[in-house]
């Protein structure tokens with residue numbers, strides 16, 4: 001298999017090329033300035049958010065906007081806004097670090113991410129000079145707060161089907177917007193709304209920058225929600241809302257593209273926030289397990305509890321590895337595009353679009369890791385996990401939304417495969433050559449070479465094989481089902497699971513390899529175990545998904561041959577995962593927090 005060149009790595013290529021550890025960024029490499037930014041965010045949570053969680057969740061009038069204003073004054077909202085608009089112009093991975101730390105901030109994290117992400121970025125990336133000059137400095141400083149109005153009562157996942165209309169006035173000076181938007185985060189207090197509407201009988205949406213001051217905007221009361229209760233969520237009605245024609249964002253019918261591209265960024269940042277929330281929940285769970293005594297022993301002494309702590313940590317470590325790897329890929333692609341003469345805001349979008357497959361995978365794996373973590377967090381707390389006066393209750397409820405917004409996890413799984421196949425059809429991603437090579441390998445005699453005992457040799461082989469398994473299943477599904485594959489959602493989900501596990505597991509391997517190269521093997525025993533624990537899950541999951549797919553679409557000898565191949569490609573030497581979990585749990589218990 002070919003190895004990628006750092007500056008030329010393309011989205012989705014992880015499945016067909018190998019990456020070397022020198023080419024990935026790991027979170028341990030954040031520099032002093034980035035650590036200071038993270039510390040500012042941590043301090044903000046400790047002083048402004050955590051003492052006020054109950055007040056926030058009661059939606060106390062004015063509290064959330066005042067917190068956003070304070071965050072703006074500290075520069076937290078402007079980290080990735082260019083300096084000429086009053087921000088700090090930091091790279092993408094620094095903004096991911098902010099999302100990660102703030103991610104532990106419950107409803108505040110949602111308000112902040114809606115404001116800085118889907119609220120601000122459409123203007124930053126698609127606005128013209130006048131629009132950027134007018135809005136970005138005030139959004140970056142927190143003086144104005146933003147919301148994003150895409151979803152409608154009858155148009156959720158199918159976002160382009162919205163009914164909201166924008167009609168040009170006779171004098172051509174205004175668009176008059178009429179329609180109803182639903183689930184609008186920050187709706188209750190936003191000054192600026194990014195509104196998606198259709199002009200005449202257009203096929204695609206058009207985006208507008210709408211100021212609350214324009215008038216013609218009314219709202220339903222706050223939604224009653226399962227979690228993130230402190231995040232303002234409103235239905236927003238536009239009744240003859242008159243918007244100056246110059247407030248159209250980008251071009252007519254470009255709105256759906258804006259929505260999709262901004263969501264790519266939202267997805268990977270959601271994963272960062274989910275990781276931050278997970279790390280905080282793991283620390284809380286360890287604290288409790290170390291304190292709670294049953295049968296005269298701390299419950300952290302029990303293997304059943306240690307199992308949970310290690311599994312929680314392993315998933316988070318793996319997804320975090322992938323998140324910052326992809327973030328760096330985006331930063332590298334951006335630098336290359338700018339060096340090639342592309343304008344910065346275009347390059348930002350293009351670089352994220354290139355890694356849209358990874359963004360979709362991360363959204364799914366990040367939110368599902370968080371859900372696993374909060375569920376086990378409740379379990380470790382026992383009855384107190386079910387108490388609304390103990391911390392796991394809020395963590396559990398707040399986590400759940402992450403599998404729903406920014407594109408549901410079903411939609412993101414489907415998109416993962418759809419985007420890869422479309423790139424393959426366009427000739428941008430050569431999936432078929434390696435898939436055909438794997439098919440040929442199935443006919444050959446397996447390689448019985450002496451096992452390579454060197455560190456990471458076994459894991460590298462596993463990753464190579466998991467890629468082969470995925471290519472074999474995806475390649476033959478394409479050949480067998482052709483056009484109808486797009487309707488075979490269960491099979492597409494199977495393939496998405498295979499590809500996702502490959503990406504996350506490989507990222508955990510690359511991070512660990514880099515860490516060992518920097519600190520030595522002995523210092524990285526915990527990380528080695530976290531990675532290997534994840535591999536046990538990944539290998540099983542790839543095998544299960546592959547088997548289900550092959551049972552569904554293949555038949556006879558061909559099916560038998562591929563099932564044999566799948567077994568060959570998902571073979572793992574026995575590994576004492578129990579001992580690995582014990583070692584990780586002991587480290588966590590000794591540190592009394594998540595620290596990897």
Ligand SMILES: Cc1cc2nc3c(=O)[nH]c(=O)nc-3n(C[C@H](O)[C@H](O)[C@H](O)COP(=O)(O)OP(=O)(O)OC[C@H]3O[C@@H](n4cnc5c(N)ncnc54)[C@H](O)[C@@H]3O)c2cc1C
Nearest residue numbers: 148149150151156157183184185404405406407408410411
């Ligand atoms: C708290 C909260 C905050 C939100 N904030 C915002 C915001 O600020 N701005 C905004 O515009 N929107 C926002 N949303 C909306 C959110 O993005 C949508 O809820 C989400 O996209 C799903 O749409 P839906 O609720 O209509 O579900 P539906 O699209 O009706 O989906 C229902 C189920 O069907 C599945 N499904 C749908 N289509 C398919 C398909 N083709 N194939 C397979 N399965 C499918 C889904 O995965 C899901 O499981 C928010 C939602 C919530 C709950």
